[in-house]
Amino acid sequence: MSSIDLESISEATSGAIGAVLSTTILYPLDTCKAKYQAEVRSHGRQKYRNLSDVLWEAVSTGQIVSLYQGLGTKNLQSFIAQFVYFYGYSYFKRVYQVKYGTKSIGTKANLLLAASAGACTAIITQPLDTASSRMQTSAFGRSKGLWAMLTEGSWSEAFDGLGVSLLLTSNPAIQYTVFDQLKQKLLDGKLRKAGNGTSPESLSAFSAFLLGAISKSIATVLTYPAIRCKVMIQAADSSDDDTKENKKKPRKTLMGVLDAIWKREGIFGFFKGLQAQILKTVLSSALLLMIKEKIAATTWVLILAIRSYLVVSQGRLKGSVKRLE
16 A cells, blocks of 8 residues: 555545544534525425524424434444545545646645545435435434435435535535645745744644634635525425325425525525524534644554554564465
């Protein structure tokens, strides 16, 4: 295994661990946000007028635990998604640097590399993303398990919203490009101040948190209409009534969702829940990047230790085989 692969795996592992921890910490907020975004005003009425209404519903009905419905699936999806994304992004970046013989990568190239990694991630994790969204937006206490969610419809339905997910690869592309550029400028500034000193290997926790918040805010504002459409496409059908209709409801499409928002809520409907989205995603991404920055060095040491152990074990095994021969 090459050093490039080892560094990519280290980057991916630290990013995936950061994703799971940040997802778990902020999951109740994520559930409230998803249910609030998924609702479209009907006949001038709406169940949730603001984010706190979702939380109050869980509290008043004794369903506090249901704020965590789908957490296991979401964590699985987050771990796989972030591992694939960070591995792909790190690997593509290193291939680019080797091919062109440069350590610096321009903004356009960075966007392309990040978007490529994001597209691979979306395709691989879409079924889990769809299942977790349906679990979150189900009525409190009525969420189904992962297998039931994946098998209740056709296989193609597990990929609902894939087109929008591919479109939204621009979100992490913008986020991580802005983060990397700001990080590099910050580290370069510290290097100049230090004179002949060495550049810091990692950001401080506060700096990583701040840069993560800024980069995610920019990405979220630019892509929010698509984010809300994706939530609505993947949301579970309303099940407030105890009786179930035998008729299968038509699948939601991007054009259908856009039409519903425009007719029922107008132009501002495309930005419904923007504040909640920024609050959740900024905190989540900032925590993810902060945790990733702090555990990256430890992860790298552990991977090197495992590699050394495997190399030594392999050498001993070969020695034993030769003695037997």
